Amino acid sequence: MATRDLAVGVIFLVQTLVGILGNFYLLYHYLFFSLTGSRLRSTDPILKHMTVANLLVILSKGIPQTMAALGLKDFLGALGCKLVFCAHKVGRGVSMGTTCLLSVFQAVTISPRGSWWAGLKDKAPRYLGTTSILCWFLNMSLNLIVPVFVTERSGGTNVTRTRDYGYCHAVTHYKIIETPYLILASSHDVLCVGLMVWASGSMVCTLHRHRQRVRHLHRSSVGDPRHPPETRATQSILVLVSTFALLCTLSVAFQTCMTISKNPSTWLVVTSVLLAACFPTASPYILMRHDSRVLGLCFPRK
Template structure:
């Protein structure tokens, strides 16, 4: 095994472990809220869908690529190879769409009651479940032809063009089809990106205006802690900046993979690392800006103290 492959395998292993632990922590956190009958927020269902999509992205792309870096390149049969790539593509698109849905929903809920969105603000929570299911179904339908282009490494058929993904082959039917498919994906994801940036900018504007209106209340508060508006703005800005930067990098590498018929091993591995960055870091961003986390930690410490005392 080459030293470069070993180093990339170790990096992918660390990223996979950190991503799995972070997303499982989010699911355990919401499970604890459910068991303690804590009041749920309207965005909790969206966050749980985002967490599941993130886990599927890590398991379907990060884990196979990590195993390939360690020398295991023929561990998937034809059926598994087709469906692993299909699950990865669907879950990745659902992760992007759900992040966009989260931002738009927050923008609707934070809008003033006297705005033209007042009626939509009342109806929006009722359609969260429907919107999440629609996001999954839509992306499953849009990527339905992807398994037809994948085959396992043991397939000895002489294809005219194929792209090597270390553990699977992507069969290329001409030069125009892959590039057109990538262009359509980038346009769709770009639309989600524009919606997310607009919604986040709208929220920051509303929160900043609200902070100015109640500024005299915060002046009387001698506590060094940040105001709720500042905390909310920081959460929005961190999530948006992380998403925009990683999405831009990931799009650049996807374009390179589509342009080159035989991309280098470095390009494939770097693309995998960047594609898994947002599913890895997003749960930590969400947990670090959720005020209920401190309450859960306090309750858990109280339970442990009671058990030790008894």
């Protein structure tokens, strides 16, 4: 085994293990909160769906890519390749969709009573579970065509018409089907990222206006006036939005390059896989960092 392949395999393995542990740990806590009926939040249904989708992305992409990098090339049959690719596409779409839904819901929640969103404040929490399930259904419908493009590496397919992912082949000669699918998938990604950036920007503006109105209260309080709660919340939103938007934009760009390229290079495939799993891997730790309930269970007060 080449040193480069071993290094790539170790990187994939570490990323996969970190992502699986973080998401399983977070999912356990959300299920614990649901079963015990204590300290539930309106955003918990979205976060549970997001965590499951993140796990699906990591399991369907990280594990096969790790095994392929470590030398196991033809361990999936034709059916296995189709299931793995379809699961990854659906998980990735649901992860992006639920993150977008979370941002929009938060924007509605903190919007002023006199705003256009005021009428949705009381209604929105009742539809979060249904909307999350609808997100799964829409992404499964969009990616029903994915198995047509995927086959096993040992299936005797003409290599001039396939892209090699290390453990499966993606057929590239169905342009009449592939082009509309690429347009729909890209439109979904652009719409989700755009809505999330817009919703997060709206939250930042709302928090900034609130800070201006209560500035005199912070000046008279005993706390540090330079770092009021609104400022810390705004900074957290900016970090989350910037991270998500950057990783998703890079991932979409590399995925598009791989789709367009007839024979993508190894570094393009490796970088694309790493980027695709970055947000699902990092998101549980970001959520745990900002969820006092999880931190309270991890580090209970004496």
